[in-house]
Amino acid sequence: MIEHYIEQVSTYAADIDNLITMIAVITGFWFVLVEVVFLGLIVAYRKKPGVKAQYITGEEKHQKRWIGIPHELVLLCDIAVIIGAVRVWVDVKQTMPPAQETVRIIGQQWAWSFVQPGPDGKLDTADDIKTVDELHVKVDTTYHFKLEARDVLHSFSVPVFRLKQDAIPGRVITGWFRAKKTGTHDIQCAEICGIGHGLMPARIVIESAGEHNAWMAAQAALATK
Amino acid sequence: MSDAAATHGEHDEAAHLAHYMKIYRTLVVLFLVSVSGPFISDHFVHSKALVLVTAFGIALVKAYLVCAHFMHLNVEKKFVIYMLTTALVFMFLFFAGVSPDIMEHRGRNWENVAAREETASALKEQAERAAHPGEHEGAEHAE
Amino acid sequence: MSQPAEEHAHAHDDHGHDHDHGDTGAHGHHEDGFIKKYLWSVDHKMIAKQYLFTGMAMGLIGGFFSYAFRMQMAYPGHNVPGFGVVSPNEYNQLITNHGTIMIFWLAMPVLIAAFGNFLIPLMLGCDDMVFPRINRLSYQIFLLSAIVLIASWFVPGGGFGGAWTAYPPLSAKSQYNLTPLGSTMWVIAVALEFVAFLLGGINFVTTAMNSRAPGMKMFDIPMVVWMIVIASILFMASVGPLVAGAVMLVFDQQLGTGFFDPVRGGDPILWQHLFWFFGHPEVYVVLLPAVGIVAEIITVFSRKKLFAYKTVLYTAFGTAVLSFFVWAHHQFIAGIDPRMANVFTATTVLISIPIAEMMFVYVATLYGGSITLTTPMLWALGFIGEFIIGGVTGIFLGSSGSDIYFHDTYFVLAHFHYTFVPIAVIAVFAATTYWFPKMFGTMMNETLGKIHFWGTVIPFNGIFIPLFITGMGGDHRRIYNYANFPEQWTPHLIQMREFATVSLLVLIAFQGIFFINFFYSMFKGKPAGNNPWNANTLEWQTVSPPPHGNFAELPNCYRGPYEYSVPGREEDFWPQNEVG
Amino acid sequence: MSRPIATTRSVTGIATGKLAVWWVLASEIVIFGGLLCSYLMHRLGHPEFGGYAAHTNTALGATNTFVLLTSSLFAVRAHFEAEHGRGKSAANWLYMTVGGALTFLCIKGYEWHHEISEGFVISKNAFWSFYYTAAGLHACHVIGGAIIMLIIAQDAKKNQELQRVELIGIYWHFVDVVWIFLFPLLYIAK
Known part of the structure; x- marks a missing residue:
């Protein structure tokens, strides 16, 4: 339906x-x-x-x-x-299928930040790739996300995924998704978070493995510059 | 109710008063026990069970005595007791429904990082204070 | 009481909104004195009217707010006639206060306080509530709460804009919500309103328990009285944690306490539990009086005994008890432990059983009846027809799996408007048109009433059916402009939003007919007589409007309230107080 | 103002005023219950609260428990006298109860003064927030009860409205019972 x-x-x-x-x-x-x-x-x-x-x-x-x-x-x-x-x-x-990739998602007034492991494959290291309001993921890959909030409640919602999870300051909430098609879609904040609640649009970009790796390399190059 | 009571004689009245005094004396004794339990635990033999039983177990008994004999729930219509118990039961329900999120700091797929950090740092600080009691005069008056 | 004097009394009821603001000077020529009669009255009927008019005035404000933000939804960034351009901040304030007003200052005061006050003593054959002065105090606190709420919109920083659920940390810290005063005043207003209803509720419950007419047994009590009493008990038993929560929230806002602050040992989720532990029973607090009202009306206008009176009563009790076990379905994706969600899914879906049974009973009551479609009957039937939509769409939200998608979308919004509009609008109009003759002694105009009915119910569906669709399309609530979201800015969804807004404009326009009918009938309507609908319940067995003290002689009760069309009787009704 | 006839009816067999008081208590149970459940969850989840509770003054808290227990006895004596129609004596016992309330509040004030001057203010952390809020809410009930008691004592002195002595007594015992639980929860749980 x-x-x-x-x-x-x-x-x-x-x-x-x-x-x-x-x-x-x-x-x-x-x-x-x-x-x-x-x-x-x-x-x-x-x-x-x-x-x-x-x-x-x-x-x-x-x-x-x-x-x-x-x-x-x-x-x-x-x-x-x-x-x-x-x-x-x-x-x-x-329950969660085993992770192939992990991404940290941070909500704050009024933007989404995304942290992906850099070339070393580990989160929270110096070479992490950080993006704002744009999440790049690989198609057909199981992602675990670690959801956090800096200030007030937010809710990470990707309608095309049918995925929604509130982000709560002080907590780390884990969830998963696995995209099955490439494309670019909306991320909405689904929990009122202040004046800019309606101004928190982010995009999720689902790419093929090749495209994604190219993007990662470009980001890594940007970071080292 | 008062009319009926007034027809009783002097003797009944005295018995009634004696009953109140008896309850009061019991309450005072229980009160002393409830204070001495934690005192013993703090200064002589450390026992968490003793604290729990004396402080909370006896609080229940005291509350029962006050409710039954001073509030006269023992002679009140049963309905009132059901009504008050229902309110209490809802509170247990509230506790049962909420504690998995608030009391626990880690669950399926989530972790309350802030609470765990707060607990760890506060406990560390308290341990340091215990190790160097002289620096913290304020902590001493409590006992 | 003579008719002219009574007429004169009504002349001032339409100033109901005015004397809220202290307009007292010009009316000093009354015998009783204006203040004593209208503001300081201890008569339950006057207090009921005070609640009714205050509730209506607040409802108009809430309706105006919905007009402003719906216009913004359909035509974002355009100037809204009568309001101006809606800024994101104003948008948040509008939706927050719309929700708060409609639930706490319209549904509760009108359904429970106004009709509870008016009906309980009359239907039980008493001369007044058991504690008239507490009753008066209850209204005064309620009025104060309304004033505090209205004042909160005009303080520096503006009114509170963190949604009616007021989730911290947004509501708790002014650096996040940017309304240091408005948010505190909002909490205080809500807390005062709770105090008012606690006082009122104690009065209702005690009156119903202790002061029934001689001969009136448990199962002779009219359903609406039962329902208001159950609702009051439900309110009393559930509101406590939120009262404590309100104190905690105000302290967090103003004293810098750490109840909901994660870095100082508090927990923001706690507020959600405190809120919804009250918030879900609250739905039934307003629902039950509404179904009670409908029970009275459909029995009278189908000339039927209520089908399975005891079953209705037990389902009401069942609903009330079950409603304490379901609160966390509002929080499925709000960070509660996913294992708990399974428990709450089961309890939530099971609550459909008593509610469905209640609806079956009402449908069954129509069987074999002799139905006249008067205006009150239309409203009552409209309630049943529309509420079923609200009921079945609730299943989607109560089951955790589908709630992952629907949570906080317009689907939720449409769902609860399909429950709250039948409750707070349709049932209120049913009750108003049905008891108007008793309240004011005159009849309302039937033609205007029917035009108003269709002019309300059709646009109502026109508003919320499109919003179900935008919700399924992924529109999230409380977003002031979808132009920022390419997937939500499609021609189809834009059309739906516009359709909803236009329907709202039509609905609002038709409300004018009601007010014309209401005030015209109050002064010029034809006299109603004691019992215009040939009803059984005790309030119809005294003069309209009843004098102070209600009955010339307090009635005795001999039978249940729904003895219509009893075989072997000439009349098709049998008043509760008629001997033999 | 004359009392409505409705007030004098008693279908349940419980006097109307008393029934209302029971309902008030039922709604008070959930107010305190909500607050104390919230506190208890935090207390059990945060072992460091025990360390904070060590800064409370157990001796004074215990004294206050004793004061309230005793004032409860006075309240029940007042009810006893009222039951036998001795309004004047009932009023005197009520004044004694109010005296208990005042003692309680003075001790409370001293305690808080001491704690605040040591820097344990309400905004320090969640434990102190709960400590002051729970005890403060209870203290508000003590103040409210004392004021109502004074009003009732005025009437009782003239042998009027004697049934109200019992009603305020029931309320007072409830305030006492709340403290019986607050005391171990806030002071002893270390």
């Missing part, structure tokens, strides 16, 4: 979209059913001259069935939704 509005670029985007579609089908069924019955009853039982309303307490067993059975069906649907939701959640947020 969501893919009609926005591309699926990460590996788990389809899982999340499928979950949303499943919920849409289940809730859509109930929604249509209840609204049809509801509107139908309004039409069917409009006041007619000489016809008195029926006296139904709803307390007897055969009457209660009319709400009891749907109620149990709702419970079944709920269980299906919970199972679906937890499965997706565990995959996306709770």
